[in-house]
Amino acid sequence: MTATDALTPTERTTLRRLPARGSYERAVIDEVLDEALICHLAFVADGAPMVIPTIHARVGDTVYLHGSVANRALRAAGKGAQVCVSVTLLDGLVLARSAFHHSMNYRSVVLLGDATVVTDEAEKLMALDAIVDHVVAGRSADLRPHTDVEVRTTTVLAVPIIEGSAKVRTGGPVDDEEDYELDVWAGVLPLRLVPGEPVADERLRPGIVPAANITGWQRS
């Protein structure tokens, strides 16, 4: 294994609770980051924790986030501040024979690090396209170029994938041995995020149909 295949655990990312569910493998971390449509970005503002949900995109070893330059949260987070990026995918409800052993099947990633504001123009444009394509693959190629004003009024943050971990739970409930005799249904209710029919904008020009990356959109 090379250094890039897995992150190195640190004091604060060493998984102590249920370590068997944890992983530092980049393949696992990247898959979760790439499938999730939103992340939760946490930072410290005036000593207090603050979280905002936002869209992201991973490109190589970096997670990009974006928002208006007027966004206080992004401004605060981007001042070289420590941030925590958390991404969670819900795969199912785990219904056990006791309340205690109820759980969820999920895949989650937490990344810790210093966010920086992307100032390089080419990197910024690349990140903005990556964020669109993260949501709908190939979409950015169908769009007009970004205008200078759009680029100038958008802040792009970069969070390096250096310190962090993934956590994955799969499978059925694990009950106390004596509870298997109980007369209660136990198992998993799988959950999936599914698209409905595309709803055309009311001002859509006649004759324009959604492309295959929209009609065939799916996650995972």
Add this chain to the structure above:
Amino acid sequence: MTATDALTPTERTTLRRLPARGSYERAVIDEVLDEALICHLAFVADGAPMVIPTIHARVGDTVYLHGSVANRALRAAGKGAQVCVSVTLLDGLVLARSAFHHSMNYRSVVLLGDATVVTDEAEKLMALDAIVDHVVAGRSADLRPHTDVEVRTTTVLAVPIIEGSAKVRTGGPVDDEEDYELDVWAGVLPLRLVPGEPVADERLRPGIVPAANITGWQRS
């Protein structure tokens, strides 16, 4: 309107960005909290922001969270520390005619406050049942009582619903006027979290079928 119908905006919860999307109404906030299956709990650990995804349940004016007493995160968050609870529901992808106006339809809530560890036994038991019933309505009534050991090894945190806000985006894209002439599909791809078929635990005793709250499970 009485004082309990809406939260009072504070300096840090006053919505500056797109305030039209924001709401302090308890009805809006409660609906989002009640529909979401997970929340993201942020707190400050050694000066750095940390986020964990976890299950929650709202009961009246309180959001309850739980976890193992061995959970460092809950322990840290429960020491009267300031926390931020963030809940996000994704309702659709908003595909505009420019990258800049791409968005998502979502409903989100952020709560700020001091978390406290629930020590009252009756409140703790009530909260544990509420968390199960939050995921599958009525499920706790089908389960054996909590054991003393289970209760003792579980930490329940209470976060009061005092300071916070909701943010809701609905509807189609809002494009720049000149972009409506472009030859690109625009509209909304609705998203929904849907259950699959229940998967029985492999050690389920013969003859036990899932109840209607499982076979008919749905969110929103």
